[in-house]
Amino acid sequence: MGRRGQEEAHGVDREPLITVRDVAFSRDGRAIFHDLDLTVMPGRVTVVMGGSGAGKTTLLSLIGGRLVPDAGEIRVAGENVPALSRRQLFALRRRMGMLFQSSALLTDLDVYENVAFPMREHTRLPERLIRDLVLMKLELVGLRGARRLYPAELSGGMARRVALARAIALDPLMVMYDEPFTGLDPISMGVIVKLIRDLNDALGMTSIIVTHDVAEACSIADDIYLLDNGRVSAHGTPAEMQKTTEPAVRQFMAGLPDGPVAFHYPARDYLADLQSAGHA
Amino acid sequence: MNPLAGIGGAVGALGRRALAGIARLGRATLFIARLVPSLGGAWKRARLIVQQLYMTGVLTFVIILVSGAFVGMILALQGYNTLVRYDAQSSLGLLVALALTRELGPVLTALLFAGRAGSALTAEIGLMKATEQLAGMEMMAVDPLLRVVAPRFWAGWIAVPLLAMIFTAVGIIGAYVVAVAVLGLDGGVFWSQMQAGVSVTNDVIGGLIKSVVFGFVISWIAVFEGYDAKPTSEGVSRATTRTVVSSSLAVLGLDFIMTAFMLRGL
Ligand SMILES: Nc1ncnc2c1ncn2[C@@H]1O[C@H](COP(=O)(O)OP(=O)(O)OP(=O)(O)O)[C@@H](O)[C@H]1O
Ligand SMILES: [Mg+2]
Numbered sequence: 001m002g003r004r005g006q007e008e009a010h011g012v013d014r015e016p017l018i019t020v021r022d023v024a025f026s027r028d029g030r031a032i033f034h035d036l037d038l039t040v041m042p043g044r045v046t047v048v049m050g051g052s053g054a055g056k057t058t059l060l061s062l063i064g065g066r067l068v069p070d071a072g073e074i075r076v077a078g079e080n081v082p083a084l085s086r087r088q089l090f091a092l093r094r095r096m097g098m099l100f101q102s103s104a105l106l107t108d109l110d111v112y113e114n115v116a117f118p119m120r121e122h123t124r125l126p127e128r129l130i131r132d133l134v135l136m137k138l139e140l141v142g143l144r145g146a147r148r149l150y151p152a153e154l155s156g157g158m159a160r161r162v163a164l165a166r167a168i169a170l171d172p173l174m175v176m177y178d179e180p181f182t183g184l185d186p187i188s189m190g191v192i193v194k195l196i197r198d199l200n201d202a203l204g205m206t207s208i209i210v211t212h213d214v215a216e217a218c219s220i221a222d223d224i225y226l227l228d229n230g231r232v233s234a235h236g237t238p239a240e241m242q243k244t245t246e247p248a249v250r251q252f253m254a255g256l257p258d259g260p261v262a263f264h265y266p267a268r269d270y271l272a273d274l275q276s277a278g279h280a
Numbered sequence: 281m282n283p284l285a286g287i288g289g290a291v292g293a294l295g296r297r298a299l300a301g302i303a304r305l306g307r308a309t310l311f312i313a314r315l316v317p318s319l320g321g322a323w324k325r326a327r328l329i330v331q332q333l334y335m336t337g338v339l340t341f342v343i344i345l346v347s348g349a350f351v352g353m354i355l356a357l358q359g360y361n362t363l364v365r366y367d368a369q370s371s372l373g374l375l376v377a378l379a380l381t382r383e384l385g386p387v388l389t390a391l392l393f394a395g396r397a398g399s400a401l402t403a404e405i406g407l408m409k410a411t412e413q414l415a416g417m418e419m420m421a422v423d424p425l426l427r428v429v430a431p432r433f434w435a436g437w438i439a440v441p442l443l444a445m446i447f448t449a450v451g452i453i454g455a456y457v458v459a460v461a462v463l464g465l466d467g468g469v470f471w472s473q474m475q476a477g478v479s480v481t482n483d484v485i486g487g488l489i490k491s492v493v494f495g496f497v498i499s500w501i502a503v504f505e506g507y508d509a510k511p512t513s514e515g516v517s518r519a520t521t522r523t524v525v526s527s528s529l530a531v532l533g534l535d536f537i538m539t540a541f542m543l544r545g546l
Binding site: 091103117118122 | 407408411412413415416417418419420421422423427
């Protein structure tokens, strides 16, 4: 495909795994994305950063085909996601793992069965083999000993690791992580960061991480995209992002409250709002 | 504020509620249309349906037994009280059996089921939605309609007629016990009058048809409300209430319609 002129990151000469092009998406009449462009190269850890409400979760839903863009193109592993039939979409999703912001473990199954769930749903493997695979995945995230616990009995960090084990149960091509670092103590954080990196490099997966934690993002990313105002406002390696002079990027990377990036959700004039009593 | 504006506001609110109700009905229809194709496929995993049937059974069995027994006993007392005035107390068995098979068995079972199992069903599915479990399944390429909703729908649909039969049977036994032990009636007469007067084609099948319809409607409402719930704890609790209210009203309304047709068909 003739994609020369495009910002092919760092001269890697392979086909991108994910391309998002000119995507527009709005919800309840409010534009969340317009002209969104980004590329995820295979085998790399791509981090998408943005403030709360910037549309990070929405972006993952678009890539996973749970939402359909109003315009533009989303390609994953060569397939045009919005145009897929439900059946084709499900076939593609078997090759995608996703870690939800809330873990999304099935509460009526224990840890073991949660990890076994995708295998039982999608394969006809004998029980012995499923057992071995589940234990392997749980060993990877350090929770082999917790396999008989139920999700309600897990801490937030443990639940996230179980969800990770489940996300990689079928050895997917890529894993999407929605805020994998929030609400973790420093040790669990370190464990998760290392785990994501190891999975990416050892198992040859591609990782897309969505987060607002600048430090972790920089420590793990190969590529960083910064979302702001419904589009990519900056893009580069962690080093490039940190020494950029662009004010909006600097503001985000340094966590400054004042700057070009608005902290407020769009609203009418503050004074006018205060004076118009009686209308919420 | 002037009174006219108040009235205007009230009318507006009424209109909005009506529109919201109609929109919900539309969504419920679309939902069942999407669910129906999954219903056949759910039997490939009959284990899931049996599991759900067991869960609903556990939830409702005792309440059905106890209510059935009491309703039967009360019917016997009340029925005797009236029949004895016309010296017709030998028809007590028939009266009780007809009342239970045609009306009280199916209707009361359906109401109890809606309150106990229907609301639980809505809450369960709603919570799965609120905690992103359904979205998680979608992303694992598992269809929640097939995996979660269809087995629960089937289980509810099957459970209601079975429970209605149990309710009716227990009710008749309760009435028999009261008739013989308390009112001193002859047990043989009680049964033989019932046997002679209850028609299988009209009364038993008619009652069964009713409870099959009720089972379908309650399960539909319960799974729809759970699936359609706003994914918050408040949204789920509202959906749960709506399940009980709408399915109870639906059961009574449909009962009236079906009764009218069945009696005319007699
Ligand atoms: N179900 C929904 N219906 C309507 N609007 C929504 C819905 N979900 C999200 N939005 C809106 O879309 C925008 C982006 O939401 P999104 O969840 O993608 O943000 P995010 O970047 O993931 O934020 P966070 O870091 O807080 O998770 C928000 O402004 C939000 O108001
Ligand atoms: Mg989010």
